[in-house]
Structure formats: structure tokens, C-alpha cells
Amino acid sequence: MSRKDDKIGRRNFLKTAGLTGVGSVFAAAxxxxxxxxxxxxxxVNVQKVPxxxxxxxxxxxxxxxxxxxxxxxxxxxxxSLDWGVNYWDTSLIAANGQSEQTIGEFIAKNPERRKxxxxxxxxxxxxxxxxxxxxxxxxxxxxxxxxxxxxxxxxIVNNMVRFTDDVKKWSLEAKKKGQIKNFxxxxxxxxAQLLMEASxxxxxxxxxxxxxxxxxxxxxxxxxxxxxxxAGIGLxxxxxxxxxxxxxxxxxxxxxxxxxxxKKMLSHFLGKGFTEGQAKxxxxxxxxxxxxxxxxxxxxxxxxxNIAAALDKTKLSANDMEVLRQYAxxxxxxxxxxxGNICGTAAAGVPVSDIMRALMYHDSYGDIAHxxxxxxxxxxxxxxxxLAIDYSLAESRCPxxxxxxRLVADAVCKLA
Numbered sequence: 001m002s003r004k005d006d007k008i009g010r011r012n013f014l015k016t017a018g019l020t021g022v023g024s025v026f027a028a029a030x031x032x033x034x035x036x037x038x039x040x041x042x043x044v045n046v047q048k049v050p051x052x053x054x055x056x057x058x059x060x061x062x063x064x065x066x067x068x069x070x071x072x073x074x075x076x077x078x079x080s081l082d083w084g085v086n087y088w089d090t091s092l093i094a095a096n097g098q099s100e101q102t103i104g105e106f107i108a109k110n111p112e113r114r115k116x117x118x119x120x121x122x123x124x125x126x127x128x129x130x131x132x133x134x135x136x137x138x139x140x141x142x143x144x145x146x147x148x149x150x151x152x153x154x155x156i157v158n159n160m161v162r163f164t165d166d167v168k169k170w171s172l173e174a175k176k177k178g179q180i181k182n183f184x185x186x187x188x189x190x191x192a193q194l195l196m197e198a199s200x201x202x203x204x205x206x207x208x209x210x211x212x213x214x215x216x217x218x219x220x221x222x223x224x225x226x227x228x229x230x231a232g233i234g235l236x237x238x239x240x241x242x243x244x245x246x247x248x249x250x251x252x253x254x255x256x257x258x259x260x261x262x263k264k265m266l267s268h269f270l271g272k273g274f275t276e277g278q279a280k281x282x283x284x285x286x287x288x289x290x291x292x293x294x295x296x297x298x299x300x301x302x303x304x305x306n307i308a309a310a311l312d313k314t315k316l317s318a319n320d321m322e323v324l325r326q327y328a329x330x331x332x333x334x335x336x337x338x339x340g341n342i343c344g345t346a347a348a349g350v351p352v353s354d355i356m357r358a359l360m361y362h363d364s365y366g367d368i369a370h371x372x373x374x375x376x377x378x379x380x381x382x383x384x385x386x387l388a389i390d391y392s393l394a395e396s397r398c399p400x401x402x403x404x405x406r407l408v409a410d411a412v413c414k415l416a
Contacts, residue, residue, distance in 0.1 A: 048084030049310045054291045055234030057182045057205050059149070061087045061118055063285050064310040065236070066303075067296040069094045069370065071102040074109075079300055081116055083307050089208075089236075089294050090143075091122035091155070092135050093373075100142035107144045114145060122152040122186060129170040136179060147179055150206055154185035158340055158353070160197050168203045182206055188239070189340040189353045191215070195224035199231040206234035208294060210338055212242035213283045213321075214328040218337070229289050238294040240284045241277060243364030244334040254333060254403075261330040268323050278309035279316065283324055286315050296365075332400040336360070339399065346394040350382055352404055359411045375415040386412055 051060040065087035066072075066080050080086070090099045100121060107114050121143065123135035132153055140146065153171055154162055163185075171183040184206035187194050191209045198204045207228065215221055228235055269279040284293050293310075297303040316324075328335075336356035343352040354374060362371035391405035398404060 047311055049307060051084070052288075052291045053234075054150075054182075054206060055228075056232030057150075057234055059118060059182070059234075061234075061292045062310070063292055064281070064306055065089055065120075065292040065294045067238070067294045068099045068103065069296055069367070070298050071095050071098045072298060074102075074106055076298065076300055076303055077103070077106050078110075080297075080303060081113060083303075085303070085307065086116050087118045087120065087292055087294075089120040091152075092124045092139055097142060100139055104142045104144040118149045119143065119145060120150040120152070121148055122155045125155055126153075129166050132167070132170055136174065140179065147181060149180075150182045150184060151180040152184050152186050152208065153180075157185050157187050157194065158189040160194070163197075163201065168201075171203060182234075184208065184234075186238075188357055189338040191338060192218060192220040192224045193341070195221070195228050199224065199227035199233060204233055206236060206291075208236040208238050210239045211235075211237035211284060211290065212240045213280055213324040214242050214332070214335055215337065216283070216287070217325065217328065225289050234291045235289060236292050236294050237284050237287075237290045240293050240295065241280055241364075242328075242335065243360050244331070244336070258331045258334055261327055265323060265327040269320070272320070274309070275305065278305065279320070279324070281306060281309050282312070282316055283321065285310060333402055335400055336402060337400060342397050342399070343394040343404065346397050347391055347404065348385075348389050350386065350389060350394075350408070351378060352394060352408070354378060355386075355408055355411050356402075358415055359407060362411075362414055372415050375411065383412075383416065 049062040049064050051062050053059070054061045062085050064085055066076075066085050066089065068088055068090040077088075080088070088103060090103060092100065094100065103119075107117075121139045123132055126132040126135055136148070136151065136153075139148065151171075151174070153167065153174075157163075171180070174180045175183070182205035184204055185194075185198070186208040188210045191211070195207060195209065198207060211221075225235060266276050269276055272279075274282070281293055281295065284290055295306055297306060336353060338353050340351065340353035344350065354377070358371045358374035360371075361367045361374060365371075386408055389405075389408075391408065395402065395404050
């Protein structure tokens with residue numbers, strides 16, 4: 001196939017993936033494959049999403065993985081396997097446990113497919129190893145399996161306090177029992193510091209962390225990623241769409257400027273045959289240090305759109321990356337980079353990063369239940385004084401100059 005034909009085929013495939021209704025994309029691809037063996041759909045249909053090694057674990061995982069924060073339909077699960085997206089990520093508390101339950105129901109109905117799944121789940125901020133053990137046993141039962149391929153036994157950490165000898169011992173014993181194959185942690189906050197410290201630990205197999213085209217500009221984070229790669233720690237990127245709270249009520253003028261930047265960036269990538277979301281995913285997939293991009297995909301249409309981006313071999317150009325860099329700069333004041341060690345100490349101990357994350361779930365993902373659950377984890381004593389605190393010092397220290405005070409007030413209004 002010529003370069004020109006490849007470009008035409010790619011654009012048609014991306015267009016089909018982006019515009020076809022739920023559930024019909026795969027049917028259309030299979031029909032075209034049968035009727036037109038040389039069609040772009042037929043050529044893509046025989047492919048699987050490329051894989052990479054997950055650090056020292058030796059496991060090969062797809063560069064695109066399925067985030068299951070909500071219950072998934074059986075059709076999404078089956079189609080993901082057919083296309084090689086066999087890394088399934090869930091958690092003990094996702095959708096109040098319903099996510100694990102729906103996966104367990106799928107495995108119960110399709111036991112022969114368990115061997116094809118790289119199954120990942122997480123605990124729920126356990127304070128003791130007894131709590132951790134209970135979390136694991138609950139997940140094993142719900143998931144209808146006797147082992148987890150990757151267990152994030154340290155969930156949403158922001159410092160090294162929970163990395164204890166007891167947790168290390170527990171993880172090694174769970175491996176010895178065959179109940180987990182690999183152990184790691186997740187983080188949305190202070191990523192550079194945590195990854196660098198984790199690179200020195202021989203019992204951490206993988207880390208899932210917040211990473212996107214904006215955070216690519218963080219030199220310290222990049223150095224920490226290099227250190228983890230050198231140590232053989234597998235890295236999973238999440239929150240790669242770089243969502244941020246809406247700025248309408250907090251700052252109408254800034255919101256208008258950011259909307260214009262959105263249009264400019266979207267126009268650039270649509271002109272190249274990519275949606276905005278596909279471009280963002282590809283920017284991370286192109287980073288060879290990242291094993292897989294974890295993306296929430298609850299419909300076959302969204303699954304197909306992201307698979308199209310993962311299958312496409314065209315790398316983003318230097319100009320494309322510059323467009324993303326400029327866009328990141330133009331819209332940075334609405335984005336929380338997760339450096340809670342800076343704002344937390346300057347805001348009387350308020351967990352600003354957690355509040356911004358909750359607001360992001362509400363505004364950008366439309367996941368109101370998750371947003372309120374995240375906000376509810378903030379201590380009652382802190383909640384009572386959120387609106388009375390002067391955030392000017394935290395705002396002055398914020399690398400992205402976020403209007404923290406106004407966004408906190410917005411969060412209280414929506415989530416309290």
C-alpha cells in the first residue's frame with residue numbers, strides 16, 4: 001500500500017470509528033471485511049493492538065488498556081478481547097463494586113477467556129495489611145478468579161508513608177500464594193517525587209500515574225520516569241485526556257479564551273484525520289517509556305475510536321507536538337498538575353488536588369457519583385472551613401496560576 005493510500009485508509013477508518021453509532025462499528029468492519037477483503041476495514045480487522053513489555057514483569061500488555069470505572073456491557077468486554085485490548089483495569093470501589101461484579105459475570109459465562117485477560121484491580125486505601133487482605137479476597141470473589149495479574153495494593157498515594165515493610169511482606173506472600181502476580185500503586189499527586197522514590201524499591205512492579213501531554217513538559221517527572229524504566233518498573237498512564245474543571249462560573253473571560261484555544265487545537269488535528277482525544281492518546285503511546293494508556297471506554301463506539309488511534313502507525317510530528325505544547329500553555333490555568341505538596345501547605349492543609357480532581361470528575365467526565373464520593377473523603381473539619389480560607393498564597397505558588405479559591409467555592413456548591 002502506498003503512503004497516500006495508507007493516509008486515505010486511516011482517515012476513513014478514523015472517521016468511521018468516530019461517527020458510527022454504538023455497537024455498529026464492529027459489525028460494519030466485519031461486513032466490509034467479508035465483502036471487500038482489500039478494504040481498510042478488512043486490513044484493520046485482522047490486526048491486534050500492539051503490545052509492549054510491562055517492565056520487569058515480563059508480561060506483554062496492549063498499548064491501549066480498558067479502564068472500567070463503571071460497569072461495562074458484555075459486548076464491550078468481548079470486543080476489547082477480540083481486538084487485543086486485554087488489559088482490564090477496575091477497582092474494589094468502582095461503581096460501588098458493580099464494575100468488578102460485571103467483569104466477574106463475564107468471566108463466569110466465558111471461563112475459557114480468563115487466560116486471555118490481564119486483570120488489574122485495586123484496594124481501597126487500607127490502613128492495615130488485614131484491611132488489604134480483605135480487599136483482595138473481596139475482589140477475587142467478585143471477579144470470579146483465583147488470581148489477579150496486577151494488584152494495585154497502594155491506591156491513590158501522595159507520599160511514601162504507606163510504603164511499609166508490612167505491606168512489602170504482604171505483597172510477597174500474596175505472590176507466593178499465587179493470588180497476585182504483580183504488585184504496584186496508583187497516584188494522581190506528587191508523581192515526580194513518588195516515581196523517583198519508587199524506582200529505588202525492588203518490590204514495586206508497576207505504577208499507574210496521571211500523565212498527559214501537559215505533564216510531558218515536567219522535567220522532574222520525565223527524570224523520574226527514566227529512573228523507573230531503568231529499574232524495570234512498568235508504567236501505566238491514566239487521565240491522558242487532561243480534563244480540567246470548567247471555568248464558566250469561576251472566570252468567564254478565561255473560559256472564553258480557553259474555548260478559542262480548544263477550537264484551534266481541534267481544528268488542527270481534525271485536519272490531519274485525528275479527533276482531539278485520539279491525538280492526546282497517541283502523544284502518550286508514542287512515548288516508548290509508557291507500557292500502556294489506560295482509557296475509560298464504556299461503549300463499543302468509543303472503544304473503536306481509541307483502537308483506531310492505537311492501530312494507526314502514523315506518529316505525531318514535531319509540529320503536532322508543538323500544537324499540543326502551545327495548547328497546554330494557553331489553557332494551563334484551568335489544569336491541576338497534581339503538585340499537592342505545593343498548594344496543600346500553602347492552603348492550611350486543604351487537599352486542593354483532591355478537590356480539583358473531584359471537580360474534574362463532575363465537570364469533564366459527568367461522573368457526579370464519583371465526584372461526590374471523592375469530595376466526601378475530605379475530612380469534615382476541613383470541609384467546614386473551605387470557604388473561609390484565604391487561598392491567595394496557594395494561588396501565587398501554583399505553577400499553573402489556577403484560581404484555586406474560586407474553583408474550591410465552585411466545588412463546594414456542586415459537591416458538598
